Amino acid sequence: QVQLVESGGGLAQAGGSLRLSCAASGRTFSTLNMGWFHQAPGKEREFVAAISWGGLSTTYGDSVKGRFTISRDNAKNTMYLQMNSLKPEDTATFYCAGRSGSALATTGRLYDYWGQGTQVTVSS
Numbered sequence: 001q002v003q004l005v006e007s008g009g010g011l012a013q014a015g016g017s018l019r020l021s022c023a024a025s026g027r028t029f030s031t032l033n034m035g036w037f038h039q040a041p042g043k044e045r046e047f048v049a050a051i052s053w054g055g056l057s058t059t060y061g062d063s064v065k066g067r068f069t070i071s072r073d074n075a076k077n078t079m080y081l082q083m084n085s086l087k088p089e090d091t092a093t094f095y096c097a098g099r100s101g102s103a104l105a106t107t108g109r110l111y112d113y114w115g116q117g118t119q120v121t122v123s124s
Helices: none
Strands: 002-007 010-013 018-026 033-039 046-051 058-060 068-073 078-083 092-099 118-123
Touching: 002 092, 018 033, 018 092, 018 118, 033 068, 033 078, 046 068, 046 078, 058 068, 078 092
Parallel strands: 010 118
Antiparallel strands: 002 018, 018 078, 033 046, 033 092, 046 058, 068 078, 092 118
């Protein structure tokens, strides 16, 4: 079993930056492919970014390409999402997720473990 806890959310102005963290405990973090998703009120959950277990492969949703960077530190059992050039439309609850499968995944149903979420609000 894996427990995931997100932190780092909050209020930012448009054009500003935030850095989210996802701390993992339980099963070996370094064996999991990880991802970030977000969900705004009244909208479906949307893929943000994913990173392979070793950190060598990443993929991003179209809406965040060039603005967000996903990374991980397996020695610290932590994944990060650096969010730059924030836009009001980035306002959402952000969730980290982990999966045991061998490939990166952009679909939420393919993930086995989820955090409780952290709120990000971007003001215009």
